[in-house]
Amino acid sequence: MESARGTTDAERPAPVVGSFPLGALSALLFCFAVPGYVVLATPDPVNRAWPGALLVAVLVGLRYAWIVGRGEQRLIEMTVWLFTYVFLGLAPLVQLREGISPGTTPRTFATLVPESFLVVGLGSLAFLVGGLLRAVRPGGPWRPRVRRPVAVVEPPTTGIPRPIWLLGLGSLLLTAYYLVNVAPALFTDATTLNRQSFTVWPNTATQGIVNALAIMPILVTVVALTLLRLRRPRPEWTLAEKALHLATVLALVATVNPLNSARYVFGTVALALAGAVGLYATARRFRLVAVGAIVGLLVIFPVADAFRTANTGEQVVSPVTALQSGDFDAFAQIDNTLLYVQEYGTTQGRQALGVVLFWVPRAYWPDKPDDTGVLLATFRDYDFQNLSAPLWSELFINGGWLAVGLGGLVFGWWARGRDDGIVTRLRRSRAPGVLGCILPFYFVFLLRGSLLQAMANLVVMLACAWFADRAVRSRLGAEPDDLPAAEPVGSQAS
Incomplete structure (x- = not known):
């Protein structure tokens, strides 16, 4: 039987079947081999709290x-677990055993390391419990809401929806404005590009909004056009439609390139495009991505920095050495957060208010809260202030232990719902939708923080993805959630 999407029932992905041998092999790799290598590759421990990092790495692994x-x-x-494993497990394991603070956050790990691990543990456990609570509710297993079947019509095989045309042309104009202004430093290095951006837009808030408008609309457009073009049956596009797709791809590549783009943004773009062409369509591909992501953060992520700086002679390749760098300052910033709260108390939600009202100019709000990373850097008298502030830090500085626990529960509940939707959709198509392709991987940036830095990109992405998703769904036919579920997702705790 042929579906409205042009995909036969036989072509639809079968329900995922778990593999105990693969799970056991992965457990040996993540819980024993990788942490064991770190322990053997580092000298006798300097900080006696290092077993806390080992425990985090093993349990999260x-x-x-x-x-x-x-x-x-x-x-x-x-x-979420990828970030926790590498940034809050392996990285502090190296740093504590070596007795070296990350270069951007000196003088950490003095007294509050055990409490910092408790913050990591509480937030992570709450996230896990929140997801399990949504998977299994009182009264029986949870099943996704199933709406009544709707009439499905054969989608047209030609034509880009008008909203995607509007988004595409608008995103090209926004990206062109950015490219014209940074053209002298476009394919140089990150330092030169940042200097050029600061020259054109001295206000950091303005700079962040311009960057968000230059990147996220064009990314959403490319993902939406790719989903439309790769649908079955293949569409018969006009020359103008093909030109729009090509122009947006070239603009995206020029704006987000490996030479001077933030690696979190470049990684989000690369993985989003991979999702659009079906990289996560099967369990086998997903497993390869999950394992490859660990390798990417430990090996490719540090090496990629060599292409983004003017001075490449000091770059290192060793994963153990890389885990001591400022890129992996998340745990040190949690330690600094506890020091801040110990001296001044929590901000009672003031930092969170600054995140929610990030769009308000400081001219109208003179005492607007600083970025949490900047706040902590100022508190510790650091020269370099562009520091991270992981989600655990954001929660703790706003409301202490209660905020970490409740925030983790809510986050886990929400994430489980979004993932259930992604799994359900991938059982009927080869891609998880526009937002499903982009948002999960942007979470590496959101988790590392600070939230104030990430909000402009997030809001623009969510708005554009909502706009594009509606158009893509209308063109591809009925939304999967509008069809009877082939198999409940989350019918048991996992």
Whole structure:
């Protein structure tokens, strides 16, 4: 039987079947081999609190191995545990055993390391529990809401929806404005590009909004056009439609390139485009992505920095050495957060208010809260202030232990719902939709923080993706959630 999407029932992905051997092998890799290598590659420990980092790495690695073995494409949960494993497990394991603070956050790990691990543990456990609570509710297993069947018509095989045309042309104008202004430094290095951007837009808030408008609309457009073009049956596009697709791809590549783009943004773009062409369509591909992501953060992520700086002679390749760098300052910033709260108390939600009202200019709000990373850098008298502030820090500085626990629960509940939608959609199509392709991988930036830095990109992305998703769904036919579910997702705790 041929569906309205041009995909036969036989071509639809089968329900995912978990693999115990793959899960067990992954557990050996993430819980024993990788942490064991770190322990053996580092000298006798300097800081006696290092077993806390080992415990985090082992427990989170066990959950990550479960996800790999299970094979369900829970992209957001995968990203959360990926960040926790590398940034809050392996990185502090190296730093504490070496007795070296990250270069951007000196004088850390003095007294509050055990409490910092408790913050990591509480937030991570609350995230896990929140997801499990949504998976299994009182009264029986949770099942996704199933709407009544709707009439499905054959989608047209030609033509880009008018909203996508509007988004595409608008995004090209916004990106062109950015490219024209940074053209002298476009394909140089990150330092030169940042200097050029500061010359054109001295106000950092303005600079952040311009960057967001230059990147996110064009990314959403490219993902939407790719989904439309790769649908079945293949569309018969006009020359103008093909030109729009090509122009947006070239503009995206020029704006987000490996030479001077933030690696979090470049990674989001690359993985989003991979999702649009079906990289996460099957359990096998998802498992390869999950394992490859660990390798990417430990090896490719540090090496990629060599292409983004003018001085490449000091770059290192060793994963153990790279984990001591400022890129992996997340745990040190949690330690600094506890020091700040110990001296001044929590901000009682003031930092969160600054995140929500990020769009308000300082001219109208003179005492607007600083970025949490900047606040902590100022508190510790650091010269370099462009520091991270992981989600655990953001929660703790706003409301202490209660905020970490409740925030983790709510985040886990929400993430489980989004992942259920992604899994359900991937059982009927080869891609998780426009937002499903982009948002899960942007969470690496959101988790590392600070939230104030990430909000402009996030809001622009969400608005454009909502606009594009509606147009793509209308062109591809009925939304999967409008059809009877082939198999409940989340019918058991996992």
